[in-house]
Amino acid sequence: MDGPPNYADNHAYRMSADLSPAQQAKGEVSAGLIRYELEKARKEGDVSEKRITASLKNLGCGKEHGVYVGNGFYSVHTGDVCVSGHLTEKELTIQVHGAYAEPQPGMGPCVENRGGH
DSSP: OOSOTTHHHHTGGGOBOOOOHHHHHHHHHHHHHHHHHHHHHHHTTOOOHHHHHHHHHHTTOOGGGTOEEETTEEEEEOSSOEEEEEBOSSOBOOEEEOOBSSOOTTSOTTSOOSSOO
């Protein structure tokens, strides 16, 4: 055994839901739209939280979509999948994944819990 016997149970809160191929494909479409909007902001040199939020809002994504923006990190819940990543002046990252079993409280279903249960 490579760790304590209940390691997996104690870290289950950090697990995101598995995605079906259809969900993954749908998420990739959403990721492409988000990438386009955020790449415009990056190329214009504005990677502020205000600009990230405005870019996501241009796509119709708001609080009702579990949007969270903070410290260059962003996340959106499409209803089926999560699209999250980081935006800096140098790069844009984007990932499609399932919602977390126990997300960070108050930050939507797509933000990994930093604590424990």
